[in-house]
Amino acid sequence: MKRIKQFISRLSQANGLWLPIAVALIWEIMSRQGDAYAYTFVSLSQIAIGFSELVTSGELLVNLAATLQTTVIGLLIGGIAGLLVGGLMAVSPTADKLIGPLYHTLRQVPLLGLIPLIALWFGNGLSSKILIVSLAAFYPVVLNTYEGMRGVEKKLIEVSSVLKLNRLQLFLKVLLPAAMPSILTGVSQALAFAWISTVGTELLFSTGPGLGGLMQIAQEASRMDIVIIGVASIGLTGLLMNAGLSRLSQHLLRWRSVR
Amino acid sequence: MIDLRVPANRFRTHALYFISPLLLLLIWAWVCRAGIFPEQILVSPAGVLETGRELWANGELPAHLHDSLLRLSWGFAIGAFLGLLFGVLMGLFKSVDSFFAPSFNAIRQVPTIAFIPMLIMIFGVEETFKIVVVAKAAFFPVTLATYDAVKGIPRTYFEVSRVYQLPTWHLITRIVLPATTPPVLTGFRLALGRSWMVLVAAELIAADSGIGQMMEMGRQMFRIDIVLVGVLVTGLIGFLLDRGLRSVEAHLGKWKYR
Numbered sequence: 001m002k003r004i005k006q007f008i009s010r011l012s013q014a015n016g017l018w019l020p021i022a023v024a025l026i027w028e029i030m031s032r033q034g035d036a037y038a039y040t041f042v043s044l045s046q047i048a049i050g051f052s053e054l055v056t057s058g059e060l061l062v063n064l065a066a067t068l069q070t071t072v073i074g075l076l077i078g079g080i081a082g083l084l085v086g087g088l089m090a091v092s093p094t095a096d097k098l099i100g101p102l103y104h105t106l107r108q109v110p111l112l113g114l115i116p117l118i119a120l121w122f123g124n125g126l127s128s129k130i131l132i133v134s135l136a137a138f139y140p141v142v143l144n145t146y147e148g149m150r151g152v153e154k155k156l157i158e159v160s161s162v163l164k165l166n167r168l169q170l171f172l173k174v175l176l177p178a179a180m181p182s183i184l185t186g187v188s189q190a191l192a193f194a195w196i197s198t199v200g201t202e203l204l205f206s207t208g209p210g211l212g213g214l215m216q217i218a219q220e221a222s223r224m225d226i227v228i229i230g231v232a233s234i235g236l237t238g239l240l241m242n243a244g245l246s247r248l249s250q251h252l253l254r255w256r257s258v259r
Numbered sequence: 260m261i262d263l264r265v266p267a268n269r270f271r272t273h274a275l276y277f278i279s280p281l282l283l284l285l286i287w288a289w290v291c292r293a294g295i296f297p298e299q300i301l302v303s304p305a306g307v308l309e310t311g312r313e314l315w316a317n318g319e320l321p322a323h324l325h326d327s328l329l330r331l332s333w334g335f336a337i338g339a340f341l342g343l344l345f346g347v348l349m350g351l352f353k354s355v356d357s358f359f360a361p362s363f364n365a366i367r368q369v370p371t372i373a374f375i376p377m378l379i380m381i382f383g384v385e386e387t388f389k390i391v392v393v394a395k396a397a398f399f400p401v402t403l404a405t406y407d408a409v410k411g412i413p414r415t416y417f418e419v420s421r422v423y424q425l426p427t428w429h430l431i432t433r434i435v436l437p438a439t440t441p442p443v444l445t446g447f448r449l450a451l452g453r454s455w456m457v458l459v460a461a462e463l464i465a466a467d468s469g470i471g472q473m474m475e476m477g478r479q480m481f482r483i484d485i486v487l488v489g490v491l492v493t494g495l496i497g498f499l500l501d502r503g504l505r506s507v508e509a510h511l512g513k514w515k516y517r
Contacts, residue, residue, distance in 0.1 A: 006335070016357060016358065016360060017355040017361070018358060018361065019358060019361075019362045020361075020362055020365075040381050058305050068308075068463045069362070098278065099278065100279075100282055101278070101279050101280055102279040105280050108378040108490075108495070108497050108498040108501075109493060110459050110460075110493055111456070112372070112456060112460040113456070113459045113460075113463075113474065113489070113490055113493040113494075114490060115463060116463065116474040116477065116486045116489070117478075117483070117487065117490055119478055120483055121300065138494075174347045178360065187382070195370070196372060196373075199370060199372055199373050200370075200372045200460055203372060203375060203376070203460075203464060204460070204463055204464060207440065212373075213372075216324040218375070218376065219377075219379055219380055222380065224380055226376045227376050227380060230373070230376070231369055231374060231377055232369075232372050234369055234370065234373045235365070235366075235368040236368075238368055238370070239368045
């Protein structure tokens with residue numbers, strides 16, 4: 001009896017598997033309905049063949065590395081700039097009043113809508129891609145740094161003025177650590193935006209290596225298998241980076257006495 | 260005296276708000292007048308305004324806007340409706356949740372833009388593709404917000420409704436709806452912003468009309484003024500959509516602060 005109950009409870013835990021299995025089955029059946037269907041619904045075996053092709057030729061790895069590189073460079077540039085600008089706005093009311101409105105105005109423009117403009121100004125090479133990805137990472141880091149530092153408890157600032165800390169010490173020793181949780185939230189948003197916009201710029205520029213370019217070329221060549229592999233790698237890599245970052249922020253925030 | 264000073268201060272903070280954007284505009288105009296960059300690279304604000312007026316007068320801009328906004332409305336309506344339905348079902352019924360949540364979460368990880376090549380292959384480059392892209396972009400944030408909102412209704416509300424023997428209809432209209440409206444509206448706002456961005460991107464990649472296509476054409480013809488008009492218009496529309504939903508949110512969320 002106990003075993004049967006266990007088996008049933010385990011089955012209901014596996015409920016989530018039914019939908020993907022059903023979709024894969026329908027997909028496979030559709031792929032066998034003739035050539036017209038096989039164009040969109042490539043068979044599962046074809047996807048496997050395409051995958052091994054991409055892996056053995058090294059194409060997948062090269063393109064993945066290129067996409068990752070653009071994301072990381074953009075994240076670094078945008079993140080550091082965002083930290084500086086957000087910090088400046090939090091510390092200096094003048095800077096806040098001057099930069100704040102400009103920031104909120106420029107933020108309204110959808111980033112990918114800037115691509116034609118940036119392409120005209122900077123060409124469609126790596127520098128344009130990095131510029132857009134940096135901007136994508138910049139906005140959330142500014143906002144979260146600013147809000148994190150503005151939200152620092154008054155008593156901490158009072159203590160630091162009692163201790164006669166100068167402005168730099170106040171920033172490095174009090175504001176930055178106190179705002180760290182909020183900043184890290186900003187960085188994780190920035191990572192997601194940077195990843196999305198890297199793929200977006202690669203689709204739109206379709207020059208140079210990258211997962212977006214790989215998918216674009218595959219779409220033009222009607223290679224659905226490669227497109228699907230591209231979608232899956234983008235999702236999976238995003239997931240892994242996100243998990244890595246949340247590990248890192250847990251490590252960085254281990255001094256907090258929360259929970 | 261004090262009463263007089265408050266509006267003056269408020270005026271000053273409002274005036275301060277415009278300083279930096281105005282400054283940017285002035286620098287832009289000055290750089291153009293000084294002729295630092297050739298006209299193919301940077302067009303003066305007045306030139307952009309002139310092009311914008313021209314595009315509006317000859318009906319090009321209204322036509323593109325009409326197409327884009329129509330796609331946005333259809334796609335968003337479909338995506339948001341399905342999102343609401345799905346979110347409520349997943350929030351109320353554990354079995355639905357256990358069936359769909361893993362797939363839902365897996366697909367959610369992939370940015371909508373990455374699906375564009377795949378959707379083009381399935382639906383072609385016509386209207387269907389654009390509406391599906393927008394619907395997909397709207398579906399996930401709305402589903403998530405609705406799901407969280409339904410899950411977040413305190414159990415005691417349901418218990419009270421049972422004590423008062425409220426009919427199911429009243430349970431929905433008097434408890435579930437008011438309790439979930441604010442977070443769901445926030446989800447709508449997020450979804451609308453994302454839908455707009457994804458639509459512009461999709462139009463940049465493949466379209467024969469729409470604000471994105473106008474910018475892409477401008478880029479190919481090296482008409483930086485047309486591109487800039489497009490950037491300004493997309494920014495303005497994004498801003499207005501966000502503001503509009505924010506005011507709806509504030510209006511419908513009033514009861515919370517009474």
